[in-house]
Amino acid sequence: MAPVQIAELTIERWPDVLSLMGRTHGICVREADSAERVAAYLRRNPGMSFVALHEGRVVGCAMCGHDGRRGYLNHVLVDAAHRRAGIATALVTRCLDRLEEQGILKCHLDVLATNEVGKAFWAGRGWKRRDDVQKFSFIRSDNPNA
């Protein structure tokens, strides 16, 4: 199989990521995943999000940003045909490297409680599951999928 390359996620590649999200079980596409919102995210967090490319096709993604104190990962996913080959690990390592370059050593992410594969991946990579915090969210919109 041809090698997989890691490249920066640019807005031009977003439609391919959306299509990968659409065919990945357990991933929800929200209004916040519009090209406009993602372009704003990438402008705020330049050079911190990555895709994996196989023969020019997007087969993985990891989006990363920070608020000046803590890092956050979103949309870490790999095409089913390319899993268990270290792609997610490589993408996340790039993100953590970029955070560390900016002095940020702690990173958070959300995993659906029902996502057993996701939980196994993060636990296997040394991420600590938090049982001491509960997430609260507030939606200032009538759209529950905002």
Ligand SMILES: CC(C)(COP(=O)(O)OP(=O)(O)OC[C@H]1O[C@@H](n2cnc3c(N)ncnc32)[C@H](O)[C@@H]1OP(=O)(O)O)[C@@H](O)C(=O)NCCC(=O)NCCS
């Ligand atoms: C979770 C996901 C991103 C992992 O991608 P990946 O490229 O297969 O991960 P890696 O190959 O880097 O896995 C590294 C390690 O994570 C653990 N791991 C990964 N997938 C696992 C699984 N299905 N079951 C158990 N452990 C798993 C293993 O320790 C693995 O190392 P090993 O293959 O040497 O045993 C991928 O399965 C995926 O896209 N799932 C659907 C979307 C999703 O749930 N994303 C996470 C949202 S928080």
